[in-house]
Amino acid sequence: MLAEERLAGSRANTRGKNANRRGLSRPVWSQEAEDFPRLNFQRDSVQGGDLRFACLGRLGRLISGFGRAERKAIEDTIRQPVRVLVSSTFHNNYSKGNLAYADVWKIGHENYRTDLFELMQREKVSAEEQKARLPNQTFRDRITLYLGGKEIQILYVGRAHTRGDSIVYVPQDRIVYLSELFFANQFLFINDGYGLDWLKALDAVEALGAEIFVPGHGPIPADPRETRQELRRFRQMLVDVRDAVQKEIARGATEDQAVATIRWPQYEKMQSYDAQRETAVRRLYQQLTGALK
Numbered sequence: 681m682l683a684e685e686r687l688a689g690s691r692a693n694t695r696g697k698n699a700n701r702r703g704l705s706r707p708v709w710s711q712e713a714e715d716f717p718r719l720n721f722q723r724d725s726v727q728g729g730d731l732r733f734a735c736l737g738r739l740g741r742l743i744s745g746f747g748r749a750e751r752k753a754i755e756d757t758i759r760q761p762v763r764v765l766v767s768s769t770f771h772n773n774y775s776k777g778n779l780a781y782a783d784v785w786k787i788g789h790e791n792y793r794t795d796l797f798e799l800m801q802r803e804k805v806s807a808e809e810q811k812a813r814l815p816n817q818t819f820r821d822r823i824t825l826y827l828g829g830k831e832i833q834i835l836y837v838g839r840a841h842t843r844g845d846s847i848v849y850v851p852q853d854r855i856v857y858l859s860e861l862f863f864a865n866q867f868l869f870i871n872d873g874y875g876l877d878w879l880k881a882l883d884a885v886e887a888l889g890a891e892i893f894v895p896g897h898g899p900i901p902a903d904p905r906e907t908r909q910e911l912r913r914f915r916q917m918l919v920d921v922r923d924a925v926q927k928e929i930a931r932g933a934t935e936d937q938a939v940a941t942i943r944w945p946q947y948e949k950m951q952s953y954d955a956q957r958e959t960a961v962r963r964l965y966q967q968l969t970g971a972l973k
């Protein structure tokens with residue numbers, strides 16, 4: 681588990697509880713689909729970055745009790761049961777939330793399933809919990825669902841935050857749900873990530889034709905179309921990270937020397953920068969030199 685993510689998760693939980701108390705009653709986008717909700721989040725909580733979307737990826741929470749409360753809040757809002765859960769990252773702060781959806785059909789990328797399974801074996805999770813958290817259905821490239829008159833594309837755009845991230849694109853809404861492919865206004869988490877592939881994945885996202893890009897973490901602007909600029913800023917961060925490491929490699933620096941040297945002052949005020957700077961250097965160094973395949 682990633683300690684910082686856990687922290688971020690519990691902060692989000694606190695906000696989420698407040699949002700629940702307020703009733704989660706004011707989705708910014710309405711649920712036009714009869715069988716499949718679009719996106720629900722409480723505008724009041726946007727400043728805290730507590731975004732939620734029903735059925736899609738961001739439901740997992742560290743505290744399963746909260747997961748249940750959140751599920752209830754979502755179901756009260758959309759006035760129908762959650763029927764499909766798409767999981768993106770196998771990390772505990774998300775996948776433990778699956779416990780609240782033991783009865784729901786769960787979909788995840790095949791690498792997600794493999795990595796989640798290995799994580800739970802390592803942590804000696806009970807068989808019952810494993811069953812509740814693992815997906816019922818996996819895929820390699822894409823799955824398309826047709827629900828409530830909408831096409832829901834569950835896509836794999838390559839390795840990024842992990843090697844098994846899913847994104848969900850709803851062409852009719854021109855919304856793409858990016859889970860942890862996109863940390864808005866935060867430094868990236870890359871403990872299990874692949875920076876070079878991540879850049880390609882973001883290019884594939886840009887090519888989809890979406891106009892709203894929902895981040896897994898961070899705030900949504902009042903005009904959600906501004907998420908495109910946010911996403912571009914995030915992509916630029918990845919470019920800056922890569923280029924700085926590449927420069928050190930070109931100068932003949934070792935991995936440790938690169939860690940000692942590289943700073944990105946333009947990002948140092950961002951959440952997670954201190955915790956992730958070294959990891960970002962190491963992951964990129966290893967990938968650029970071929971040590972990380």
Ligand SMILES: [Zn+2]
Pocket residue numbers: 685769770771841860869
């Ligand atoms: Zn994660």
